[in-house]
Amino acid sequence: xxxxxxxxxxxxxxxxxxxxxxxxxxxxxxxxxxxxxxxxxxxxxxxxxxxxxxxxxxxxxxxxxxxxxxxxxxxxxxxxxxxxxxxxxxxxxxxxxxxxxxxxxxxxxxxxxxxxxxxxxxxxxxxxxxxxxxxxxxxxxxxxxxxxxxxxxxxxxxxxxxxxxxxxxxxxxxxxxxxxxxxxxxxxxxxxxxxxxxxxxxxxxxxxxxxxxxxxxxxxxxxxxxxxxxxxxxxxxxxxxxxxxxxxxxxxxxxxxxxxxxxxxxxxxxxxxxxxxxxxxxxxxxxxxxxxxxxxxxxxxxxxxxxxxxxxxxxxxxxxxxxxxxxxxxxxxxxxxxxxxxxxxxxxxxxxxxxxxxxxxxxxxxxxxxxxxxxxxxxxxxxxxxxxxxxxxxxxxxxxxxxxxxxxxxxxxxxxxxxxxxxxxxxxxxxxxxxxxxxxxxxxxxxxxxxxxxxxxxxxxxxxxxxxxxxxxxxxxxxxxxxxxxxxxxxxxxxxxxxxx
Numbered sequence: 001x002x003x004x005x006x007x008x009x010x011x012x013x014x015x016x017x018x019x020x021x022x023x024x025x026x027x028x029x030x031x032x033x034x035x036x037x038x039x040x041x042x043x044x045x046x047x048x049x050x051x052x053x054x055x056x057x058x059x060x061x062x063x064x065x066x067x068x069x070x071x072x073x074x075x076x077x078x079x080x081x082x083x084x085x086x087x088x089x090x091x092x093x094x095x096x097x098x099x100x101x102x103x104x105x106x107x108x109x110x111x112x113x114x115x116x117x118x119x120x121x122x123x124x125x126x127x128x129x130x131x132x133x134x135x136x137x138x139x140x141x142x143x144x145x146x147x148x149x150x151x152x153x154x155x156x157x158x159x160x161x162x163x164x165x166x167x168x169x170x171x172x173x174x175x176x177x178x179x180x181x182x183x184x185x186x187x188x189x190x191x192x193x194x195x196x197x198x199x200x201x202x203x204x205x206x207x208x209x210x211x212x213x214x215x216x217x218x219x220x221x222x223x224x225x226x227x228x229x230x231x232x233x234x235x236x237x238x239x240x241x242x243x244x245x246x247x248x249x250x251x252x253x254x255x256x257x258x259x260x261x262x263x264x265x266x267x268x269x270x271x272x273x274x275x276x277x278x279x280x281x282x283x284x285x286x287x288x289x290x291x292x293x294x295x296x297x298x299x300x301x302x303x304x305x306x307x308x309x310x311x312x313x314x315x316x317x318x319x320x321x322x323x324x325x326x327x328x329x330x331x332x333x334x335x336x337x338x339x340x341x342x343x344x345x346x347x348x349x350x351x352x353x354x355x356x357x358x359x360x361x362x363x364x365x366x367x368x369x370x371x372x373x374x375x376x377x378x379x380x381x382x383x384x385x386x387x388x389x390x391x392x393x394x395x396x397x398x399x400x401x402x403x404x405x406x407x408x409x410x411x412x413x414x415x416x417x418x419x420x421x422x423x424x425x426x427x428x429x430x431x432x433x434x435x436x437x438x439x440x441x442x443x444x445x446x447x448x449x450x451x452x453x454x455x456x457x458x459x460x461x462x463x464x465x466x467x468x469x470x471x472x473x474x475x476x477x478x479x480x481x482x483x484x485x486x487x488x489x490x491x492x493x494x495x496x497x498x499x500x501x
Contacts, residue, residue, distance in 0.1 A: 095123035280456035
């Protein structure tokens with residue numbers, strides 16, 4: 001059996017027929033290797049995948065060896081009568097297609113009478129052909145994996161592209177933060193140096209004034225000491241008073257020094273609070289993995305635009321036909337509000353949908369298909385339901401507010417979905433009793449080069465103020481005091497009544 005394996009082609013698994021030799025040293029049937037190359041974009045060896053640019057040459061030695069072995073094998077088979085039926089002792093020459101068994105002529109006449117049969121060699125050839133046909137998809141898949149054309153290879157390349165793009169965006173965003181922090185640092189150090197200069201100059205002026213005043217005083221006393229004796233003694237007390245004179249003590253206070261708390265007090269908090277202006281919070285982040293190739297999602301994942309041409313790097317996963325771009329987070333409970341800037345776009349759709357629509361093909365966007373939303377079609381505003389109901393708006397609708405409320409009452413668990421004109425807080429449409437499943441925001445941009453944008457939310461920072469114990473519990477204390485006084489009044493009234501009896 002080992003020798004037969006050496007004399008068999010690895011492609012067709014049969015003895016070599018017109019074997020040829022490749023440059024890598026492997027041999028195949030001429031027809032087999034030609035068929036293999038016909039479905040491949042490169043002339044690679046079936047075994048080692050080495051490229052064979054030269055035409056294969058006939059392997060005469062291998063062909064002669066195969067022919068000799070087959071002749072010897074046929075001689076042995078003829079002399080031994082081939083495989084014999086264990087029941088009738090006859091050579092097995094037939095194959096029963098009905099039972100799928102190799103049989104002899106007597107078996108066909110007895111146990112397999114009326115069954116559909118064929119020659120054994122013909123059955124073997126047909127079964128090998130079926131196996132080759134069945135293994136061909138696996139061979140094509142193997143070839144696509146080796147050539148890098150399979151879906152997994154495309155996904156791997158797309159992941160690399162996503163990683164590079166995301167890394168560039170992260171570095172860009174952090175560079176903005178670093179630049180802000182550097183500017184803030186320079187601004188605060190500059191303010192510190194200005195205060196230092198102001199207060200230092202004030203001290204320096206006082207020092208210079210003191211030097212000039214004392215220098216004049218010393219010089220004057222020294223000159224009077226040199227007066228004649230009579231004049232000196234006559235003016236002694238006056239000179240003495242002048243000699244004793246010193247500068248008055250400076251009125252020092254903490255304001256004379258650097259106002260350190262002004263520069264360091266809650267420094268990180270104050271910087272963080274100022275960063276709100278360059279760090280907006282978006283209540284909804286779009287998921288670019290749900291976007292079609294002809295959609296462009298912004299780097300910060302807050303806007304999407306319909307483009308005329310497909311993007312260079314698009315998602316290899318097949319998307320549904322509705323061009324839906326989903327939010328990255330789904331909601332299962334609570335209250336959620338977000339606003340979408342539609343501007344002057346004439347064609348768009350938005351709302352909420354079930355997460356299952358990401359991998360499904362939905363032709364109509366209705367509640368029955370898992371969509372609850374509104375759309376604009378030219379000058380018409382429509383509710384996305386089975387009847388496509390018309391909607392009324394006040395003024396020009398530029399920003400749509402979506403409010404999602406999860407409710408639990410006697411009706412059960414459900415969502416209450418409402419749509420408002422954010423400009424005047426006018427209720428446009430609502431859906432009640434939406435099934436209590438996981439809902440995702442969605443948008444569909446249809447105007448070319450006109451984006452739909454998520455509006456950043458207003459963030460308010462509050463600092464908790466801890467009140468003294470009495471202030472925090474004043475109401476409770478007052479209630480307790482009233483209760484005690486009422487109880488004492490009742491006891492006193494009872495005692496008086498008892499005393500009167």
